[in-house]
Amino acid sequence: MCEPRGKRLRRGGSYNRRVPIELEENVALRALNAFGVDARARYFARVRSAADLAMLEDDPRLRGVPRLILGGGSNILFTRDVDGLVVKVDVPGMREVGDDGRAWFVEVGAGENWHATVQRLLDADRPGLENLALIPGQAGAAPIQNIGAYGLELAERFHALAAWDVEARDVVTMSPADCNFGYRDSAFKSTFAGRRVILSVTLALPKRWTPVTGYADVANELKARGIAAPTARDIFDAVCAIRRRKLPDPAAIGNAGSFFKNPIVTREQHHALLAHHPSLVSYPMPGGRFKLAAGWLIDAAGLKGATRGRAGVYEKQALVLVNRGGATGAEILALAREVQDKVREKFGVLLEPEPVIV
Ligand SMILES: Cc1cc2nc3c(=O)[nH]c(=O)nc-3n(C[C@H](O)[C@H](O)[C@H](O)COP(=O)(O)OP(=O)(O)OC[C@H]3O[C@@H](n4cnc5c(N)ncnc54)[C@H](O)[C@@H]3O)c2cc1C
Numbered sequence: 500m501c502e503p504r505g506k507r508l509r510r511g512g513s514y515n516r517r518v519p520i521e522l523e524e525n526v527a528l529r530a531l532n533a534f535g536v537d538a539r540a541r542y543f544a545r546v547r548s549a550a551d552l553a554m555l556e557d558d559p560r561l562r563g564v565p566r567l568i569l570g571g572g573s574n575i576l577f578t579r580d581v582d583g584l585v586v587k588v589d590v591p592g593m594r595e596v597g598d599d600g601r602a603w604f605v606e607v608g609a610g611e612n613w614h615a616t617v618q619r620l621l622d623a624d625r626p627g628l629e630n631l632a633l634i635p636g637q638a639g640a641a642p643i644q645n646i647g648a649y650g651l652e653l654a655e656r657f658h659a660l661a662a663w664d665v666e667a668r669d670v671v672t673m674s675p676a677d678c679n680f681g682y683r684d685s686a687f688k689s690t691f692a693g694r695r696v697i698l699s700v701t702l703a704l705p706k707r708w709t710p711v712t713g714y715a716d717v718a719n720e721l722k723a724r725g726i727a728a729p730t731a732r733d734i735f736d737a738v739c740a741i742r743r744r745k746l747p748d749p750a751a752i753g754n755a756g757s758f759f760k761n762p763i764v765t766r767e768q769h770h771a772l773l774a775h776h777p778s779l780v781s782y783p784m785p786g787g788r789f790k791l792a793a794g795w796l797i798d799a800a801g802l803k804g805a806t807r808g809r810a811g812v813y814e815k816q817a818l819v820l821v822n823r824g825g826a827t828g829a830e831i832l833a834l835a836r837e838v839q840d841k842v843r844e845k846f847g848v849l850l851e852p853e854p855v856i857v
Pocket of ligand 1: 533567568569570571572573574575588609634635636637638639640641643644645646647648687695696697698746747748749754755756757855
């Protein structure tokens with residue numbers, strides 16, 4: 500990796516620290532998942548470096564024990580205890596590592612909080628992530644589902660990442676092509692699932708910043724605020740305001756954000772659906788396909804605000820499943836299945852869950 504440059508962005512953290520790692524047993528995971536459901540881990544360890552991961556590999560107590568990698572727990576639903584090792588990634592640090600004339604490169608430790616990173620970069624005059632403000636979780640998980648919101652995806656601001664390869668027992672560098680980003684998708688969900696632990700992500704922040712305001716909610720919010728030529732800070736504030744109005748705060752109501760991906764259908768399917776449901780909400784995609792608003796489908800299936808036991812469909816946004824207090828992961832999963840069944844019956848469309856279900 501390049502030498503650090505921008506001192507303003509330098510923040511503690513070494514990816515190679517070597518101190519003994521503490522292996523805990525029978526650890527409660529409730530405070531470590533945004534749904535706030537009860538689950539326990541047979542083994543639990545916090546890693547701050549590649550060296551920590553190497554130490555775990557060498558631990559005789561962990562031979563043959565399956566691993567689950569955990570970041571901020573904001574995109575995971577525990578439906579059972581984890582009979583294995585939960586590896587909580589806490590790699591710290593942020594530093595500017597260079598530029599290529601068009602973009603600044605900033606390397607962020609996988610354990611850094613994503614929203615705090617967006618905010619800190621904005622404060623340091625490195626805009627470009629403002630549309631992704633207030634997405635919960637850690638920087639290291641951002642590539643996993645190629646986080647996206649309000650007209651921007653991580654892939655558009657991604658330069659490279661460093662990951663621990665479990666089989667090679669070494670650190671590898673991955674380019675955008677290696678990550679194979681798609682809509683809420685990447686190679687970490689298929690080829691490299693469970694095989695690579697992300698240690699740091701290097702972002703590419705455009706030197707010539709241009710606002711991303713094509714998304715209707717953002718455009719409307721800026722208009723309502725009387726802003727015609729927004730700064731990055733204006734967009735950041737607008738996105739935060741929209742999200743605070745629409746989405747439940749996991750600290751108050753357990754949830755993992757959107758529980759389902761927006762399904763993508765062919766032109767023909769879209770045509771047929773529109774004929775039966777003229778108010779269908781959809782967005783044209785490159786290649787003639789259409790993305791359907793999953794929240795609209797769930798609402799039209801009569802499930803917005805539904806409650807089943809202690810699990811529910813959020814009143815203000817049908818795409819969000821919530822823990823109304825004390826729900827188990829199994830209850831939330833049963834509700835998710837009901838939502839899938841009703842939407843499939845009514846529209847013939849399969850909703851695919853976005854969070855990882857354990
Ligand atoms: C209120 C709310 C709103 C949300 N809004 C959005 C949104 O607008 N857009 C969006 O895309 N997402 C959104 N999400 C989902 C979530 O915030 C993101 O997916 C986030 O990137 C998850 O980060 P995390 O650290 O919490 O990951 P976790 O939930 O801990 O893990 C998610 C997955 O990533 C893997 N993983 C985590 N860290 C690493 C690592 N270092 N190396 C390898 N694998 C790893 C885990 O094994 C797991 O498979 C929202 C969630 C909530 C609760």
